[in-house]
Amino acid sequence: MTTSLEILTPMVYKHFMRKLPFKERSLLFAPMEGVTDEPYRIAIERAFPEWDYLCTDFLRVPTVGSFSTQKIIGHYGEKVLSTPELRKKTGFQILTSYRAQTKEMVSRLNSIEEIEHLDLNLGCPSKKVNAHKGGAYLLSEMDELREIIKIIRENFKRTFTVKIRIGYKNTDRFLDSLKLFEDEGVEAITIHGRTRDQLYRGLANWDYIKQAVKSVNIPIIGNGDVWTVHDIDRMFDYCECDSIMLGRGALKTPWLASLYYQNKDSLDDLDDYTLLEARKTFIQNYFDELEREYKKEENQNIRILNRFKSFSRYLFDDFENPEQLRSSFLRANSLDHFKDLLYGI
Numbered sequence: 287m288t289t290s291l292e293i294l295t296p297m298v299y300k301h302f303m304r305k306l307p308f309k310e311r312s313l314l315f316a317p318m319e320g321v322t323d324e325p326y327r328i329a330i331e332r333a334f335p336e337w338d339y340l341c342t343d344f345l346r347v348p349t350v351g352s353f354s355t356q357k358i359i360g361h362y363g364e365k366v367l368s369t370p371e372l373r374k375k376t377g378f379q380i381l382t383s384y385r386a387q388t389k390e391m392v393s394r395l396n397s398i399e400e401i402e403h404l405d406l407n408l409g410c411p412s413k414k415v416n417a418h419k420g421g422a423y424l425l426s427e428m429d430e431l432r433e434i435i436k437i438i439r440e441n442f443k444r445t446f447t448v449k450i451r452i453g454y455k456n457t458d459r460f461l462d463s464l465k466l467f468e469d470e471g472v473e474a475i476t477i478h479g480r481t482r483d484q485l486y487r488g489l490a491n492w493d494y495i496k497q498a499v500k501s502v503n504i505p506i507i508g509n510g511d512v513w514t515v516h517d518i519d520r521m522f523d524y525c526e527c528d529s530i531m532l533g534r535g536a537l538k539t540p541w542l543a544s545l546y547y548q549n550k551d552s553l554d555d556l557d558d559y560t561l562l563e564a565r566k567t568f569i570q571n572y573f574d575e576l577e578r579e580y581k582k583e584e585n586q587n588i589r590i591l592n593r594f595k596s597f598s599r600y601l602f603d604d605f606e607n608p609e610q611l612r613s614s615f616l617r618a619n620s621l622d623h624f625k626d627l628l629y630g631i
């Protein structure tokens with residue numbers, strides 16, 4: 287018997303069945319280890335609240351030994367978890383492997399009611415993680431993958447999504463893995479359009495994201511090589527994906543969501559001068575908010591300076607003389623020096 291929902295077109299069906307904590311056509315700030323810790327996410331939310339959603343970097347599920355709730359809260363951020371406006375805009379990620387204590391960890395995460403959305407990292411290309419049958423490796427082993435997905439789905443009662451690459455060594459199991467996620471009750475799939483073996487080589491292949499949108503009835507979030515406001519439009523148009531996640535593009539232009547939403551209806555009118563002027567204000571605002579947040583937990587300016595230097599590696603590509611500019615920031619000998627340079631751009 288056909289139910290009334292089944293006669294809807296796939297697009298309408300997806301719209302009605304969608305159970306995600308962010309709206310359709312959202313822009314998501316990607317999880318990035320070493321970057322998206324709690325102070326960074328809070329600073330981004332304050333400086334550029336136009337990002338629809340942010341994600342924590344992964345919490346590793348241990349194979350042996352115990353883990354405390356306090357450690358989990360410490361990793362994800364106590365302030366974020368206890369502030370409804372922040373936590374409702376945050377996806378909390380884990381990274382597990384076949385022999386890790388997934389059931390125990392996920393049950394514990396489920397008991398922390400503030401964690402409303404759990405995301406599983408199935409894209410990590412690290413040799414060590416993959417050797418332990420974790421991260422992107424699981425995309426090559428359907429039985430082990432299914433077992434882990436079932437464990438998480440059975441033990442986590444709120445939103446559960448996965449973040450994948452298009453395969454491990456090749457893309458042979460791409461469609462099978464999408465079906466597996468859909469069948470096991472995963473609520474959305476973020477797809478980075480590269481295999482694990484490609485690492486970051488070449489361009490992300492958006493054809494797979496487009497194909498995924500047509501193949502399953504759960505939302506697909508496109509990811510990979512979205513660098514500009516025009517790329518955002520191009521990915522939405524070409525892939526017809528539910529939402530877009532930005533990683534390196536968000537590090538290079540942390541104000542990209544603001545720029546996009548402020549100029550959405552007239553992107554073609556954005557000229558280089560406007561972009562350059564906007565960039566100066568945005569970049570100062572970015573570091574002001576980062577300083578404010580990092581100062582709450584770090585009283586050594588040198589540590590904050592080192593963090594600033596690591597962020598500045600991603601910036602400046604679109605400025606005049608990017609190499610020179612970047613190296614002057616990397617040579618800054620104090621936080622004040624760094625800020626002087628910033629206000630002199």
Ligand SMILES: Cc1cc2nc3c(=O)[nH]c(=O)nc-3n(C[C@H](O)[C@H](O)[C@H](O)COP(=O)(O)O)c2cc1C
Nearest residue numbers: 316317318319343344407478510511532533534535
């Ligand atoms: C420094 C860095 C750290 C990353 N850490 C994570 C992570 O913790 N979890 C994850 O799922 N992906 C991680 N990624 C992958 C990104 O989330 C994203 O999928 C990838 O960079 C492709 O998107 P992009 O082309 O927009 O950068 C990381 C990427 C970078 C550059």
